[in-house]
Amino acid sequence: MTDEATITCDLLVIGGGMAGMSAAGWAAARGARVIVVEKAAALGGSALLSGGVFWTASSREKIELYGGGDPALAGIVFDTYPAAVAWLRSRGIQMSPRIDVLHGQGYQIDIHAHIRGCADLVEQHGGFVILETETTALLQDEDGTVTGARTRHVDGEVTVRAAATLLATGGYQASPELRARYIHPQAERMLLRANPISDGAGLRLGAAAGGEVAGTNAGFYGHLVSEPRVWDDERLYVALSQYHSEHALLINEAGERFCDESFGDHANTAQTVRQPGSRAICFWDSRAHAAYATVPVVSVGIPLDKMQVAIDNGGKGVVAGTLDEVAAFADAHGFDGAATCATIAAFNHQARHGWEVMDPPRTDDFAALDKPPFYALIVHPAITFTFGGLTIDTGARVLRADGTPVPALFAAGSDAGGAFGRGYAGGLALAATFGITAARSAGWA
Ligand SMILES: Cc1cc2nc3c(=O)[nH]c(=O)nc-3n(C[C@H](O)[C@H](O)[C@H](O)COP(=O)(O)OP(=O)(O)OC[C@H]3O[C@@H](n4cnc5c(N)ncnc54)[C@H](O)[C@@H]3O)c2cc1C
Known part of the structure; x- marks a missing residue:
């Protein structure tokens, strides 16, 4: 401490979730004095709400194809994923055996132990983790180099002087205004399926220091959820998510398909927010129900009957013996029932005799959905984290619009944009790998 209201460090980390704590722990273990300032009353952010499945695509080709x-x-x-896994293992963080996830592979990790362990590393190396602290502004010298930040805690204002500063506040999904601006006007009302603190502070701080916010990247990660009676129980985030939409049909209010459902429920969510009324009917049959809607999406998950859980929690859906009943359900809820059934019939015909003319096309799972009983559930998009954010280079340096770095300023996790576009290949992996990358670029290789 240099005086009562100023502290100094090698690395200032703003935001103590997956990206921030991974950077902090990595740098501290290599001798850095790190200060972490976290706005919430506890560390962990969305990382601690997650299932802790630390995965990524199984090849470079797949990460480009599916991430976009x-x-x-x-x-x-x-x-960077192998180095991140090796680091977790070297610290004794518990990990499951390898599991399949979407188009990739991973491990379920003890995410609490990782976050807590990183905080311990920070404190063991002379740093601090400070909770319930707002960052009001970044500090810059005359040439624009970021030299720390001004922070506000209940005990007063503290200036943190730092050789390097990392923005890791977790994206802007908790801001309806920023969702409307960057994603779609209808995204303003989207359900939030993540920590409620991440409202774009990193973007605001970074932009004020000269960083570019890539306004064209409207992608986000989320899931389609059934209508909730209440939406204040974090356990519902997984229970109401209809991961199996990739094996189903999604039909809008006009009774039409609108996306390649097989691309993945997270990508379907981003398509659904743009539809009339920002909702869809998710339709599947008894075969898909047994194979996907009652089976956990990763082997370490808990089996649930997604239709039953949805109905029990206020969802609007029907289990129908005939397509006429599906049409009646659709009509009763503001969808075009006749068009809905015509779409289902056309899909089932093309599944056998015309996959090549499906419109929208389908890249996977061409099985017909024609085995009663039929399941029709109204689904709504819910957002978990944003793909857009501050423009960075491959060293996690925040860039200005002219492509030059804002000196000594880094961004990682959901505060940084560009690694993913229409799909994704791991949120925890994105955060940890760019957290580590930022720490390395700041001199803690
Ligand atoms: C229900 C759920 C399940 C998930 N399951 C998985 C999974 O199994 N696998 C996977 O890969 N991903 C999963 N994710 C996504 C994953 O959790 C996120 O992608 C990841 O945590 C993002 O890391 P981050 O550091 O960018 O954000 P976070 O981990 O959310 O951390 C951001 C931190 O910044 C803090 N903060 C916000 N504003 C400020 C501010 N102004 N000043 C200081 N601090 C601030 C927040 O409080 C938070 O602690 C899941 C998410 C949820 C919600």
Whole structure:
């Protein structure tokens, strides 16, 4: 401490979730004095709400194909993942055996132990983790180099002087205004399926220091959820998520398909927010029900009958013996029932005799959905984290619009944009790999 209201460090980390704590722990273990300032009353953010499945795509080709982001940035996730796993193992963080996840592979990790362990590393190396602290502004010298931040705690204002500063506040999904601006006007009313603190502070701080916010990247990660009676229980985030929509049909109020459902429920969510009324009917049959809607999406998950759980929690759905009953359900809820059934019939015909003319096309799972009983559930998009954010380079340096770095300023996790676009290949992996990358670029290799 240099005086009552100023502290100094090698690395200031703003936001104590997956990206921030991974950077903090990595740098501290290599001798850095780190200060972490976290706005919430506890560390962990969305990482601690997660299932802790630490995975990524199983090849560079897949991360580019399914992620749809900047190949160079996605490549950092893929290339750094082995070092991140090795670091977790070296610290004794418990990990499951390898599991299949979407188009990739991973492990369920003890995420609490990782976050807590990183905080311990910070404190063992002379740093601090400070909770319930707002960052009001970044500090810059005359040439624009970021030299720390001004922070506000209940005990007063503290200036943190730092050789490097990392923005890791977890994205902007908790801000209806920013969702409407960057994603879609209808995204303003979207349900939030994440920590409620991450409202774009990193973007605001970074932009004020000269960083560019990539306004064109409207992608986000989320899931389709059944209508909730209440939405204040974090356990519902997984229980009401209809991960099996990729094996189902999604039909909008006009009774039409609107996306390649097989691309994945997270990608279907981003398509659904743009539909009339920002909702869809998710339709599947008894075969898909047994194979997907009652089976956990990863082997470490808990089996649930997703239709039953949805109905029990206020969801609007029907288990129907005939398509006529599905049409009546659709009509009763503001969808075009006749068109809905025509769409289902056309899909089932093309599943056998015309996969190549499906419109929208389908890349996977062409099985017909024609075995009663039929399941029709109204689903709504819910957002978990944003793909857009501050423009960074492959070293996690925040860039200005002219492509030059804002000196000594880094961003990682959901505060940084560009690695993913239309799909994703791991939120925890994105956060940890870019957290580690930022720490390395700041001199803690
Ligand atoms: C229900 C659920 C399940 C999930 N399951 C998985 C999974 O199994 N696998 C996977 O890969 N991903 C999963 N995710 C996504 C994953 O949790 C996120 O992608 C990841 O945590 C993002 O890391 P982050 O550091 O960017 O954000 P977070 O981990 O959310 O951390 C951001 C931190 O910044 C803090 N903060 C916000 N504003 C400020 C501010 N102004 N000043 C200081 N601090 C601030 C927040 O309080 C928070 O602690 C899941 C998420 C949820 C919600």
